[in-house]
Amino acid sequence: MDEEATTLTMKVAGGNRAAWAVLAGFCASLVGIGLARFAYTPLLPAIIGARWFAPSLAAYLGAANLAGYLAGALAGRPLAAKWSPAPVLRGMMLLATIACLACAVPVSFVWFFAWRFLSGLAGGALMVLAAPAVLPLVPPSRRGLAGGVIFMGVGVGIVLSGTLVPLWLRQGIRETWLGLAALSLLLSALAWKGWPAQTRPAAAEPSHRRPAAPSRPLRALYVEYALNAAGWVPHMIFLVDFVARGLGLGLQAGAHYWVLFGIGASAGPVLAGMLADRIGFGPALRASFALEAVAVLIPALGLGAAWLAASSVIVGAFVTGTVPLVLGRVHELLVHHPTLQGPAWQTATVGFALFQALAAYGLSFLFAHDGGDYARLFVIGACAMGLALIIDLFVIRSPAGP
Structure with a gap:
């Protein structure tokens, strides 16, 4: 007892x-x-x-x-x-x-x-x-x-x-x-x-062998996460300006869509995490890529306020919701190599930060030199999301896939 x-x-x-x-x-x-x-x-x-x-x-x-x-x-x-x-x-x-x-x-x-x-x-x-x-x-x-x-x-x-x-x-x-x-x-x-009261990370056991190179699924995940960072940029930078000046609705309306974006970003990680606990991180990540590609494209299609609101909420949800999915996927791919999980997550985060910065500068330059074409920005973002999905589907169907 x-x-x-x-x-x-x-x-x-x-x-x-x-x-x-x-x-x-x-x-x-x-x-x-x-x-x-x-x-x-x-x-x-x-x-x-x-x-x-x-x-x-x-x-x-x-x-x-x-x-x-x-x-x-x-x-x-x-x-x-x-x-x-x-x-x-x-x-x-x-x-x-x-x-x-x-x-x-x-x-x-x-x-x-x-x-x-x-x-x-x-x-x-x-x-x-x-x-x-x-x-x-x-x-x-x-x-x-x-x-x-x-x-x-x-x-x-x-x-x-x-x-x-x-x-x-x-x-x-x-x-x-x-x-x-x-x-x-x-x-x-x-x-x-x-x-947690952790000490310094333990040093790896000495070995005369070179560290194993990242697997194909892990390398693909790095690329997919970086492409997601680029695909979010149109909403993260241009959404409010698109509503206020592109649609002529003013800054107050633009702020409303930004709040919707934030509401989605608040709920997204929890909902994505719960989905991953039920169906696995890989399938949940592929579902997110497909939904993101459609949601990022919506502003370029001119479908009206309701669709634009849905786009704001969905993209906001995955801006934060994709992060725990990618982290969980890293842990899945390295489940037998826990000491490599931290470095792999750092590599993914660095790639994310780099592509986000490059996309922000690149799309801003394009916007300034093509007459302020908002639709093109959202199309490029959707293409980045679609490419991430294609890469993931190709990897899981290849003989070297997981």
């Missing part, structure tokens, strides 16, 4: 640790991506209007965050290997908080650029480290849902950026940055003790 009670107590304690760790992961994605990146979008017009920076300089500040995200994705695992994941995760959440605080004082363009870069670096490192630190505590049958909850923080941040920021802006831009810093600090404190 005592043994049964002890076993039950251990299970409850383990469940509590897992729940706190998942909450910490949720807070990390909310602070590092949801607030540190997406809160800048509704702040940008106010920053330009208050003449903090000229429009051309303000655009570079948005790019600074993307560049920092790539740097953070590259630096995350080396930092964790040196100091262990938990201290690095805490430090990166505090760095994102300090970056918001520093942006409340527009000392100079260089000052602001540096802090936007550092906020992106924090977000990239948190994206690489948070979920892999948490998911080992979660039973395999529940990892899809747990990953969904973690990355739901990104969507919640988008919703908050479309609601709290406009309210805070009534008090002023400086006060808005201070509010973002206070919220980030609160979330950092909530997550502080939730991180």
Whole structure:
């Protein structure tokens, strides 16, 4: 009887640790991506209007965050290997908080650029480290849902950026940055003790053999995730402008579609994770590619407000929902090589960040030089999604497929 009670107590304690760790992961994605990146979008017009920076300089500040995200994705695992994941995760959440605080004082363009870069670096490192630190505590049958909850923080941040920021802006831009810093600090404190007490990653056993090259399905997954990053860019950058200026409906209508995008991004990870727990990460990922391709194409077809709203919600859902699906797929493909799962996830995240930045600059250049053709942007995004699906279907049907 005592043994049964002890076993039950251990299970409850383990469940509590897992729940706190998942909450910490949720807070990390909310602070590092949801607030540190997406809160800048509704702040940008106010920053330009208050003449903090000229429009051309303000655009570079948005790019600074993307560049920092790539740097953070590259630096995350080396930092964790040196100091262990938990201290690095805490430090990166505090760095994102300090970056918001520093942006409340527009000392100079260089000052602001540096802090936007550092906020992106924090977000990239948190994206690489948070979920892999948490998911080992979660039973395999529940990892899809747990990953969904973690990355739901990104969507919640988008919703908050479309609601709290406009309210805070009534008090002023400086006060808005201070509010973002206070919220980030609160979330950092909530997550502080939730991180697993891990030591530095164990060194691999010495071997005279060269490390095995990534399998064909894993290499294909890297490409598919990068193509998804490119395919989302038309909605992430041009959706509000398309509604406001392309359709002539004004900024207020554009903001409504952005909130719909955020609502989808909030629910997407959990729904995608639950689907993956039922049918597997591979089939769920292929279903997401097919739905995304159609949803990204919808704005180019001019089907009306209801279809555009559906497109906003669906694409928003998969912008965040695809992340736990890809992470889970990485774990599936490397189930017998757990020490390779972290590096593989870092590689996927770096490819994602690189293609997202390249697509953002490339589509912006194309838009500026082809007379402002919005439809072409959404067609290109849909093609990227369709290509990801074709690659995945080809790999699973090939003799070397899984």
